Amino acid sequence: KNQVEQSPQSLIILEGKNCTLQCNYTVSPFSNLRWYKQDTGRGPVSLTIMTFSENTKSNGRYTATLDADTKQSSLHITASQLSDSASYICVVSDRGSTLGRLYFGRGTQLTVWP
């Protein structure tokens, strides 16, 4: 069964600290992996997209890694800010259909305290 599991479910950190969020998946065949940031009551916004051949991608203070062999990804946030408080969702796409079906994790709820 194709699944995307994220950990931790929730995380509280102090402003300025770094953190790392984890994503494990069993989706096969694999096309790409995305990390989205979703603010409360808003739609998800893309942070990074990585294909099979990419093992790291950065977007400002966000750095995503991908290990396609172990089917694991991480999202590292550097020097956190209050505005980083949001749900971070890992999404994996397969290439088994023309739709490129997306499998969503439940997200990690990050809270940054001052």
Place this chain on the structure above:
Amino acid sequence: EADIYQTPRYLVIGTGKKITLECSQTMGHDKMYWYQQDPGMELHLIHYSYGVNSTEKGDLSSESTVSRIRTEHFPLTLESARPSHTSQYLCASSENVRKAGSSYEQYFGPGTRLTVT
């Protein structure tokens, strides 16, 4: 920022009413999607469209219906709302990945928070 819009943003309505959630995008994307999301849960695909006059049901069974008469417009309708329909509804769009140079990106609207009393 993505040019995809949803209205209304919030809707509280009584049981049995007919409602239409609007979604429009100005990016000329062929593919459009409707997702349902409950608090703390993953997004579930309920409808999608490859283009004009194309609509398909997603993975999660839904009593809602959709139409795609124009490329930019993908409304979702509930003929008779029930409390079980209370949820957040997210619309998204993407390019047709078969086109050269297109991206895998799905762009999401801000969502409609529906409450049926």
